[in-house]
Amino acid sequence: MFGISQRSLDFPEWPQFGDQERVALMRALEQGQWWRIGGSEVDEFEREFAEYHGTGHALAVTSGTHALELALQVMGVGPGDEVVVPAFTFISSSQAAQRLGAVAVPVDVDLDTYNIDVRAAEAAITPRTKAIMPVHMAGLLADMDALAKLSADSGVPLLQDAAHAHGAEWRGKRVGDLGSVAAFSFQNGKLMTAGEGGAVTFPEAEQYELAFIRHSCGRPRADRSYLHETSGSNFRMNEFSASVLRAQLTRLDGQIATRQERWPLLSGLLAQIPGVLPQGTDDRCTRNPHYMAMFRIPGITEERRNALVDELIARGLPAFAAFRAVYRTAAFWETAAPDESVDEIARRCPNSEALTRDCIWLHHRTLLGTEEQMQAIADVVADVLATS
Secondary structure (H helix, E strand, O other): OOOOOHHHHOOOOOOOOOHHHHHHHHHHHHOOOOEOOOOOHHHHHHHHHHHHOOOOEEEEEOOHHHHHHHHHHHOOOOOOOEEEEEOOOOOHHHHHHHOOOOEEEEEOEOOOOOOEOHHHHHHHOOOOEEEEOOEOHHHOOOOHHHHHHHHHHHOOOEEEEOOOOOOOEEOOEEHHHOOOEEEEEOOOOOOOOOOOOEEEEEOOHHHHHHHHHHHEOOOOOOOOOOOOOOOOOEOEOEHHHHHHHHHHHHHHHHHHHHHHHHHHHHHHHHHOOOOOEEOOOOOOOOEOOOOEEEEEOOOOOHHHHHHHHHHHHHOOOOEEEOOOOHHHOOHHHOOOOOOOOHHHHHHOOHHHHHHHHHEEEEEHHHHHOOHHHHHHHHHHHHHHHHHO
């Protein structure tokens, strides 16, 4: 392996767990009530997660995708409405809107941060726009100053897709303290996980109460007569998942601290490799949990990028091709598609086109490794680029 030992690439495993999770699962098991209505684990997790993120209201749900869908529904999004989304994101950001019959309107992203271009979002607003959905890519918060101003000026509320941003801060404030609704994911690869799961944080108690009813099939908390007050679905989190997440939350600060120490080192090493351009930063994002270690190889073709990812994996790195622009998937066009062609959207999203072709990411467990392992990562990337 060109002087790089396999042992040097033995990164920490993910998910991480131990006695805290074991004790938590037994606690949930032995309470004798395994769903949230009769148990206490989901209630306690919501309280702890809300406090951690600087808000008074958090609702635990079945997935991050459901978190987005439920949040949009609570915000009044329905058939025919428009939701502005970044073109470069995981497909759930657009599908959550489309499943409600709303039109997801993709806009371009910044080529340095990979986050939504606020000017492009502003240009996309129409009388039918009901929400703007910034995605905090890889944990780097979008420009929340400019987005808050855009929301205030336009009257269009924000929904933060914070699936990558557990524990992130903007000017010292956590995601839940930024004045807008935020949705999180606890899928297996996320910064804290129970295999699946999600949560929504709300700045207003009324939003939380409506979300609670909708996530429980439209049924009020104390209902005994099946008086379903509104439409909804069963998005309730179970007690076992919540118990694991309570344990995972206690690990988060230490893991974030390690990743924040490692990323500047790894980013600097990657930047020294000819042709490699790491994701940029924003000093106003005062805490970045680093969900992914992302970098570009500008000018490369998508086919060669994919071949390089395969080779990085073969050399021992947990590497992935970055997200495809949402409008370049068949799923995007299946339901509530915009009145534009792929080529028309692509012409106004050149940065998303570039990232679709040339961006690579490494799993965040690499950033839990040692300083020596950061050098090993850079060595592998450099060697693969030079020899492939």
